[in-house]
Amino acid sequence: xxxxxxxxxxxxxxxxxxxxxxxxxxxxxxxxxxxxxxxxxxxxxxxxxxxxxxxxxxxxxxxxxxxxxxxxxxxxxxxxxxxxxxxxxxxxxxxxxxxxxxxxxxxxxxxxxxxxxxxxxxxxxxxxxxxxxxxxxxxxxxxxxxxxxxxxxxxxxxxxxxxxxxxxxxxxxxxxxxxxxxxxxxxxxxxxxxxxxxxxxxxxxxxxxxxxxxxxxxxxxxxxxxxxxxxxxxxxxxxxxxxxxxxxxxxxxxxxxxxxxxxxxxxxxxxxxxxxxxxxxxxxxxxxxxxxxxxxxxxxxxxxxxxxxxxxxxxxxxxxxxxxxxxxxxxxxxxxxxxxxxxxxxxxxxxxxxxxxxxxxxxxxxxxxxxxxxxxxxxxxxxxxxxxxxxxxxxxxxxxxxxxxxxxxxxxxxxxxxxxxxxxxxxxxxxxxxxxxxxxxxxxxxxxxxxxxxxxx
Numbered sequence: 508x509x510x511x512x513x514x515x516x517x518x519x520x521x522x523x524x525x526x527x528x529x530x531x532x533x534x535x536x537x538x539x540x541x542x543x544x545x546x547x548x549x550x551x552x553x554x555x556x557x558x559x560x561x562x563x564x565x566x567x568x569x570x571x572x573x574x575x576x577x578x579x580x581x582x583x584x585x586x587x588x589x590x591x592x593x594x595x596x597x598x599x600x601x602x603x604x605x606x607x608x609x610x611x612x613x614x615x616x617x618x619x620x621x622x623x624x625x626x627x628x629x630x631x632x633x634x635x636x637x638x639x640x641x642x643x644x645x646x647x648x649x650x651x652x653x654x655x656x657x658x659x660x661x662x663x664x665x666x667x668x669x670x671x672x673x674x675x676x677x678x679x680x681x682x683x684x685x686x687x688x689x690x691x692x693x694x695x696x697x698x699x700x701x702x703x704x705x706x707x708x709x710x711x712x713x714x715x716x717x718x719x720x721x722x723x724x725x726x727x728x729x730x731x732x733x734x735x736x737x738x739x740x741x742x743x744x745x746x747x748x749x750x751x752x753x754x755x756x757x758x759x760x761x762x763x764x765x766x767x768x769x770x771x772x773x774x775x776x777x778x779x780x781x782x783x784x785x786x787x788x789x790x791x792x793x794x795x796x797x798x799x800x801x802x803x804x805x806x807x808x809x810x811x812x813x814x815x816x817x818x819x820x821x822x823x824x825x826x827x828x829x830x831x832x833x834x835x836x837x838x839x840x841x842x843x844x845x846x847x848x849x850x851x852x853x854x855x856x857x858x859x860x861x862x863x864x865x866x867x868x869x870x871x872x873x874x875x876x877x878x879x880x881x882x883x884x885x886x887x888x889x890x891x892x893x894x895x896x897x898x899x900x901x902x903x904x905x906x907x908x909x910x911x912x913x914x915x916x917x918x919x920x921x922x923x924x925x926x927x928x929x930x931x932x933x934x935x936x937x938x939x940x941x942x943x944x945x946x947x948x949x950x951x952x953x954x955x956x957x958x959x960x961x962x963x964x
Contacts, residue, residue, distance in 0.1 A: 548860070557855040558844070566849055566918055570901055572827050573888035574599065578611070579915030581907035583685035586656040586964030590614055590621075591905035592834045592883040593663030596932075597672075599832045599885075601771045608748045608756065610771060611675040615684040616764070619737045620670045621662060622654060624803040626698055626729045629653040630722050631804050633702040637709030648799070648955065653698040656687045657964040659809050660834045660883075660932045662802035664776035669803070670740075671764030672771065677744045683736035690736045694729060701725045740764070777807060781938055781946045783819055784811040784880075784930040786959055787870040791815055796950035797960050809960070812946045816925045820897060824889055825937045832885050834932040835902065836963045839882035839917075841927050848904070848911020850923045869926055876958045880929035883963035884917065897921045929959070 523531075547556055577599060580591045594612045602609055632649045639646050683690040704725075708717060743763055747755040762770070789795065791813050800809040826833050842854045858864045872878035884902035892898050900919040908915040919928075935943060953960070 544860075553857070553860070554855055557857050557860045559853050559856050562844075562849075562851050562853045566847060566912070567890075567899070568913065568918070570888035570890045570899070572824070572891060573901070574827060574830055574832050575602065576887075577602070577609075577903070579903060579908040579910075580614075580905045582614075582905045583680075585685060585687040587614060587618060587658075587687075588883040588905050589658040589660065589834075589836075589963040590617060590663060592836075592885045592903075592963075593660050595885040595903055595905075596832050596834050597663075597667075597772060602751075603830055605748075607750050609751050609753075610748060613673045613675045613678040615680050615737050616673045616678040616740055617663075617666050617670065618656070618684055619733050619740050620666055621658065621802055622656070622694070622733055622737075623726065623730060624666065624806070625654045626694070627722070627726060628801070628804045629698055630701060630705060630725060632799070633705045634709065634718055634722070637706050641706070644956075650699055650702060653695050653702065654691065656691060658802055659800070659836075659930075659963055660780075660782065661800075661807050661809050663834075664780075665801070665803050665806035667768055667772065668775045668777060671766070671768035673741055673744060673762075673764050673767060674746050677741055677746065678738055681737050684738075690732075694732055697728065697732070701728075780932050780934050781943070782809070782811040782930060782932050783814050783822065785816050785819055785869075785928065786813050786873065787868075788873055788959075789813050792945050794946055794948045794950040795953050797955055797957070798952050800955050800960060810950055811930060812942065814942075816928070818942075819928070819931055820924075822933045822937055823886055823900075823931060824891070824895075824897070826933060827886070827889050829937070831934065832887050832903070834883060835886040835928065836880045836883040836930045837902075838878045838880065838927040838929070839884065841878065842923060843917070845911065848913040848915075848917045850917055850919045850927070852920065852922050852926065873959050878927065879959045881964060886931070887916070897924070900924050 577595070580595065582588055582591050591614065594614065598610055598612060629649055633646075636643065636646045636649065641647075641650075705718070705721065708721060741764070743761060744767075745759045745761050746767070747759040748757040750756045784795075786795075794810065794812050796811075797809040801807055823833060823835075839850075841850075842852050843850045844854045867875070867877060869878070884904050886900065887903050888901035890898045890900075898921065900921070901913075902917050902919065904910065904915055904917050906915065911917065938946075
């Protein structure tokens with residue numbers, strides 16, 4: 508028995524042995540070039556050294572298909588890109604519909620309700636899973652992510668339908684809406700404390716009325732914290748619309764957030780769009796739904812039709828040709844030249860710098876958590892060749908107008924677009940009947956812990 512135990516321990520003791528370490532060290536180059544390279548990397552940013560000089564020339568900023576320009580927003584130190592991109596689409600649609608009026612929506616207003624709804628989603632989730640052990644994966648999911656400022660376009664659709672919209676002038680940004688980390692940390696801590704109290708109530712066999720009363724009181728605490736940090740949401744306000752030059756062109760009118768939403772958007776966004784996605788790990792032309800990936804307990808999960816990139820490109824081109832911008836999301840940190848606002852697979856040659864290769868394909872990068880949808884931007888333009896194929900794309904970013912050399916926008920090569928673009932929200936008017944039928948299939952449920960399904964931030 509002792510021999511078997513020893514053999515078992517030996518077979519699994521696969522640490523770095525002295526012999527292995529010696530072999531590794533002997534394999535290292537000791538040339539003068541390597542020493543010079545090591546000195547350079549130690550004293551400089553890696554991207555500065557890996558930047559490919561061949562792609563550093565003047566950018567071609569011509570686009571054969573381009574939607575009207577609008578002001579560039581700035582999400583500051585927050586993860587609200589999903590809301591900024593969604594609002595970019597809504598205000599662009601309003602400008603297109605009215606042909607002269609402009610409006611900026613209040614991100615702080617909708618963010619207030621987003622955070623309150625997510626707090627309720629957490630508290631009710633804790634009640635629903637209260638009989639499971641604390642180390643159950645789903646219980647841990649809730650306590651690990653009680654609240655966040657990231658999200659998807661589904662949140663824009665659900666929250667605006669319930670709470671409406673207000674102009675930015677009516678409820679401007681606060682320090683905490685621009686800089687969410689400390690506020691979020693304190694609210695998360697309070698929610699976790701409240702969650703433990705709810706689990707104790709489940710263990711005690713409390714009635715539904717007890718949970719309703721406790722949760723209402725708990726949400727009152729969260730509401731108070733949000734009102735102090737973001738501001739009190741208005742219930743009524745007076746507003747006059749302006750033109751593109753900022754001049755008021757309508758008489759002041761009294762609105763509620765819901766009546767203002769009805770005037771500028773027209774009605775519930777849900778049912779007017781589909782979300783499509785490119786996930787090469789999964790079967791194409793099938794619909795998937797991400798469990799618990801929503802902003803409201805009674806809201807819509809993130810549901811999408813998985814499509815090849817060629818199909819997604821066709822949908823994007825058809826929408827842009829009609830003068831409509833699109834919500835889209837990307838793995839924005841990969842091969843992005845932040846100084847110029849240019850995304851190209853050849854921007855940086857990391858392989859040559861480190862003497863190795865980085866050869867995973869899109870599916871492999873997703874499966875190993877190396878890549879995923881992390882940042883929403885608004886797709887605004889495409890440049891097409893004589894055959895109608897994209898030569899480059901352009902997006903409005905939400906990092907401020909002074910970011911990059913393109914006035915806050917990013918130019919994307921078609922190769923980069925295919926590798927690091929993930930999801931697109933498309934109005935149903937641009938979608939074929941066959942694709943709509945595919946979207947209405949019974950979705951395959953996928954878990955929120957999947958590598959691809961990070962929230963847009």
